[in-house]
Amino acid sequence: MRVYLAGPEVFLADRDDIAEAKKAICAEYGMIGVFPTDPAPGALPANTDWMRIYLGNEAHIHGCNALIANLTPFRGASADPGTAYELGFMRALGRPVLGYSNAAGNFTTRSLSHLHGAVHRRASGAWEDSDGMEVEDFGLTDNLMLDGGIAAAGGILVVNPVAEAARWRDLTGFTRCVAHLAGITK
Amino acid sequence: MRVYLAGPEVFLADRDDIAEAKKAICAEYGMIGVFPTDPAPGALPANTDWMRIYLGNEAHIHGCNALIANLTPFRGASADPGTAYELGFMRALGRPVLGYSNAAGNFTTRSLSHLHGAVHRRASGAWEDSDGMEVEDFGLTDNLMLDGGIAAAGGILVVNPVAEAARWRDLTGFTRCVAHLAGITK
Numbered sequence: 001m002r003v004y005l006a007g008p009e010v011f012l013a014d015r016d017d018i019a020e021a022k023k024a025i026c027a028e029y030g031m032i033g034v035f036p037t038d039p040a041p042g043a044l045p046a047n048t049d050w051m052r053i054y055l056g057n058e059a060h061i062h063g064c065n066a067l068i069a070n071l072t073p074f075r076g077a078s079a080d081p082g083t084a085y086e087l088g089f090m091r092a093l094g095r096p097v098l099g100y101s102n103a104a105g106n107f108t109t110r111s112l113s114h115l116h117g118a119v120h121r122r123a124s125g126a127w128e129d130s131d132g133m134e135v136e137d138f139g140l141t142d143n144l145m146l147d148g149g150i151a152a153a154g155g156i157l158v159v160n161p162v163a164e165a166a167r168w169r170d171l172t173g174f175t176r177c178v179a180h181l182a183g184i185t186k
Numbered sequence: 187m188r189v190y191l192a193g194p195e196v197f198l199a200d201r202d203d204i205a206e207a208k209k210a211i212c213a214e215y216g217m218i219g220v221f222p223t224d225p226a227p228g229a230l231p232a233n234t235d236w237m238r239i240y241l242g243n244e245a246h247i248h249g250c251n252a253l254i255a256n257l258t259p260f261r262g263a264s265a266d267p268g269t270a271y272e273l274g275f276m277r278a279l280g281r282p283v284l285g286y287s288n289a290a291g292n293f294t295t296r297s298l299s300h301l302h303g304a305v306h307r308r309a310s311g312a313w314e315d316s317d318g319m320e321v322e323d324f325g326l327t328d329n330l331m332l333d334g335g336i337a338a339a340g341g342i343l344v345v346n347p348v349a350e351a352a353r354w355r356d357l358t359g360f361t362r363c364v365a366h367l368a369g370i371t372k
Contacts, residue, residue: 011319013308050324054334061278075300075315076262081270082331088274089335092247114261122199129261131354133197138236145268148240149275168317 001031001185003178004061006087007070008080010036012168025175029182034060061089066096066185068177071142071157072167073103077110078142091149098181099150100173101141104161108137156180187217187371189364190247192273193256194266196222198354211361215368220246247275252282252371254363255336257328257343258353259289263296264328277335284367285336286359287327290347294323342366 003026009018019035026033040056041063061067067090074080079101090097105113108127112119118130127135140147141157150157160173189212195204205221212219226242227249247253253276260266265287276283291299294313298305304316313321326333327343336343346359 008319011322013314013318013320048324050326050330051334051337054330054338057331058334058338074319075297076264078262078267080329081264081267082329084267084270085274085277085329085331085335088271089278091271092275092278111261128199132199133194133260133354134199136197138234140236143266143268143271144236144240145243145271148237148244149271151237152240152244168319 001066001181002064003031003033003181004064004067004086004090005033005035005070006067006083006090008072008074008083009070009168018169021171022174025171025178029178031178031182034064036060057086058089061086062093064090064095066090066098066181068174068181069097069099069146070174071099071101071146073101073110073142077107077114079146084143084146087146087149091153095153096155096181096184097150097153098155098157098177099141099146100158100160100177102160102162102167102170102173104159106139107142108135108139111135154184187252187367188250189217189219189367190250190253190272190276191219191221191256192253192269192276194258194260194269195256195354204355207357208360211357211364215364217364217368220250222246243272244275247272247279250276250281252276252284252367254360254367255283255285255332256360257285257287257332259287259296259328263293263300265332270329270332273332273335277339281339282341282367282370283336283339284341284343284363285327285332286344286346286363288346288348288353288356288359290345292325293328294321294325297321340370 023033044055046052069087071079158173158176162170209219230241232238255273257265344359344362348356
């Protein structure tokens, strides 16, 4: 069982340490964790760094049996869009997808907070931002496509708020995902 | 040829008008545009509104031959995460994906602007935010997974900056995507 470890930790200076910590947890459960920055499985037909990274991640996802996404909000109310892309990609392959967030609050409250009160109510009662865009209000963890994909796949989305300073390194929620995955794929 | 019309316009109060305008452009090129809020093709096994919406969108994507994503930045430096998810989903199905953005600037400059100067340089020269997360600096339109997915699929990503007030309704970039798709699938 190979598990793709999606998330914005690739942007941390100590990402290799996070990658090793996540892989160690996977190993405890008899799984092989695959981090986006791991060497790609084979030569890639790309002539730019970013395209090599893209194709490497695609190849990694194709080569994994499941995906665990770090959906902790990234510079705003939502998860990193690269992680959202990878989550959708793996869901389309029909393989298990799971997620976790280390932040408190649901998508609605975080969106309202992010908009700093620059919202008003439509006649329907729905919140709308200054661009006239509705604020999604289902009380979910993130945009319904992210929550829905995990639910449709029978996965779990663990919300485990931690202190701000530990937000990108706490692996409690991640560990719960790995344990859940180990349970359903035994 | 059925084309899934991914984007955050579903959050607009006049989304039905945008949907009709996009479908009319598709029709001019002999294509059928499918908007996320169109009635789902069949009964869906969901007992909540949001899960019905999710499963409906999944069914729509499976039933389309291509996808055009509105990647105009949504409440931050990046595209709507639901749209990013759908883009990844369709790319995983191996079908054509295209995108457009009505905003100026690349992902790097928009991210730095969004962070309001709360960044510093690593020894490597890379920008890092106050969380210690690197600012992706490839000069792309968005996170490399989004640009990469479109490039890997042989699609185009049209950047056509428009006035702020027209950002969610201008269909020039969208029309260029439809025309391109019509050309490669003739």
